[in-house]
Amino acid sequence: MQNNIGIFDSGIGGVTVLREILKVLPNENYIYYSDSINNPYGDKSDEEIIKICDKIVQKLIENECKAIVIACNTASAKAVKFLRNKYTNIPFIAIEPAYKMVHDYNYNEPTLVMATKGTIESEKFNLLYKKYNNHKTYLYSCVGLADIIEEGNQEKLEKYLKSNLGIYIGKVYNVVLGCTHYPLVQQEIKKVLGDVKFFNGASRLAIHLKEILETENLINQENKCGKITFIDTSKQPNNKQERFYQFLKQY
Numbered sequence: 001m002q003n004n005i006g007i008f009d010s011g012i013g014g015v016t017v018l019r020e021i022l023k024v025l026p027n028e029n030y031i032y033y034s035d036s037i038n039n040p041y042g043d044k045s046d047e048e049i050i051k052i053c054d055k056i057v058q059k060l061i062e063n064e065c066k067a068i069v070i071a072c073n074t075a076s077a078k079a080v081k082f083l084r085n086k087y088t089n090i091p092f093i094a095i096e097p098a099y100k101m102v103h104d105y106n107y108n109e110p111t112l113v114m115a116t117k118g119t120i121e122s123e124k125f126n127l128l129y130k131k132y133n134n135h136k137t138y139l140y141s142c143v144g145l146a147d148i149i150e151e152g153n154q155e156k157l158e159k160y161l162k163s164n165l166g167i168y169i170g171k172v173y174n175v176v177l178g179c180t181h182y183p184l185v186q187q188e189i190k191k192v193l194g195d196v197k198f199f200n201g202a203s204r205l206a207i208h209l210k211e212i213l214e215t216e217n218l219i220n221q222e223n224k225c226g227k228i229t230f231i232d233t234s235k236q237p238n239n240k241q242e243r244f245y246q247f248l249k250q251y
């Protein structure tokens, strides 16, 4: 019986999405697919991302998934349309930078959108941007940042943030974390930019997923905490699993 929820990202960043989902759907069983062998997604072409995502989705379907969460802004922007057209029997829940949330809650303040190059340049994000533009927005492609977070090198991270975000000090109040890896370093971003307000689409996605499962009658009826299975695609020994569970506990 198909009773798992598949969730994937280019690595462990999607844990920031899973931890929001667990708040509203603790009784489901999850298969988390950390595709570190293909990390980063941020500077790959649309075709490459579609091919990668297609393979992951086939694996998740083979593993009895009833719904699939794309816990990656880049993959959502580039592949969700293709996936929804190809796999019509399974719901896909995608994430996007929480730019509409800025529009709804803090429109007048200057905003920095941090995301991968792939997301910033995507058609999907550009439509969103044009629709909700507050004319005080800086778009910044954080090339290499997801990689540094994935690697977990604190010194490199602090250096990166200082040299790349320094120009926005005092200029922005809202910060959209448009890549699922970035909430993991929210405190470090704050150290550079000061007391900014963060926007992140994960909690909205979690509610949306719950609504979809309810509408499609797919909610797990067992009244006990679900299971989380972690899969990483890298063939090299690494500490991804350990860090994934560490981050999962931090909510």
Ligand code: DGL
Residues within 6 Å of the ligand: 009, 010, 013, 014, 039, 040, 041, 042, 043, 071, 072, 073, 074, 075, 116, 119, 146, 147, 178, 179, 180, 181
């Ligand atoms: N975590 C991903 C995102 O939300 C992608 C990071 C990457 O692999 O470049 O965009």
